[in-house]
Amino acid sequence: MLTSLFDSRHERLLKAIENNDLDKVVKHMSKLEPELLLTPGKDGRHPLEAALTAEESRILELLLHKAPRPLPSARCGTPLVCLALQHPDSLPRLTMLLQAGENPDLEHQGQPLLHLCVEYCDPGRLMLHLSRLLQQGADINRRNAEGMTLLQRLLPKGDQPLLQFLLQSGAECEAHWLEEMENRELATQLNRVLDDLRIRQLMMGG
Structure with missing residues (x-):
């Protein structure tokens, strides 16, 4: 009788990932077809999703x-990169x-x-995550489903x-966003930042 998939090296790889056993992961991977890394196991998770939630x-x-x-989505349909943001040690996984x-x-x-970084990252980690995405080419002015840019969304937080x-x-930054801010001191400070940026652009011939 042929050994079933769930009794195969594929399933043993999933078990090794669950146990954070790096040596066994390396051993099983060496004899595993790459396509099986995208194949779900008994619990519906494929090895990549299991690895994403592993401590190691x-x-x-x-x-x-x-x-x-x-790369495939997780069993719930969430893209892996979105799932990574929800991990306690999210930055290396996102990277x-x-x-x-x-x-x-x-x-x-x-x-x-x-x-999504705003939703899943605490204030102490947020800037690092945003910076990493921007380094990789994310559009800082991309609007969400509510039509808001990231800056517009974060202005009320006053950070x-x-x-x-x-x-x-x-x-x-649209002028009326700052004009409508309740914290006038912060609005003034941000206007100074914008003025400095404009001066810098002029000096660089932009």
């Missing part, structure tokens, strides 16, 4: 080197997926990745360093 991030890196493209070719402007349920970072990264 090196496992995901190994699988991404071998996995065929395009690996972007380097593996995931689209930095990908949208899920009407929200671009930059906007001056974050807002200044967005402006200096190329975020467009």
